[in-house]
Amino acid sequence: MITYSIQTLAPSRTPETTLATEKTWYTPEEKLNVYLDIWQNKKTVVQYAQELGISVERIARWEQQAAAFIGKLLHGQEQLKEKQNQLQQQLAGTQSALDKKSAHLDWLKTTLAANTSRKERSHWVDYHCRDLPLNVQTDLLKLNRSSLYYKSAAVQKKQ
Incomplete structure (x- = not known):
């Protein structure tokens, strides 16, 4: 019977040789803080791996996830700014058309009343x-x- 160690995911032959450690879960905020500290050169990946007792590869995955998430956020902000600019242009065009219609209406009222x-x-x-x-x-x-x-x-x- 082949089982897998939770810590290393390496196959082992018998349950007796498997390390019985539980995987520690970290919140997205904790992962982001680790990523930001590494990005700001406060600590290295190796220092964090030793401090948290996890592999360097796991922290590298966190970095990839954080970078992808931040990229999506920035892209979303760019799209929001583009949409805001489009709406502002539409509003300006609508306001201009409304001003013209208002001027036309005033002229019609005055002309009608006079004639x-x-x-x-x-x-x-x-x-x-x-x-x-x-x-x-x-x-x-x-x-x-x-x-x-x-x-x-x-x-x-x-x-």
Whole structure:
């Protein structure tokens, strides 16, 4: 029967010769701290391996994982910045278009009020329109909303 040692993963012939040590698990934060210390030249890989009682290869895997993770983070930040720039450009374009439409609307209101009578404009009001409320219609037509409800009384002759 062939078994594997947990520490070295080397095959051994009998269970009696297998080292009965448990693998120590390290959190991602601990691994990252080791990687950062090595990267900042605070300690060498060999010093950490001896201090933690693990193999140099294991620390090398941690370094690879940390480097890959940091690379993904940096790439993600670049993508976020690109997306932010795109959205800012879209917003600027939308704001510009909105400013133009607002100027056009103001011009139409002024021109309409100057070139048509109040009576003509009041005939254009659609009381049953659900898409454009009455207060919006009166604003666009430069009318006083309360004047739409006014009905002139018939003039009675004095006897």
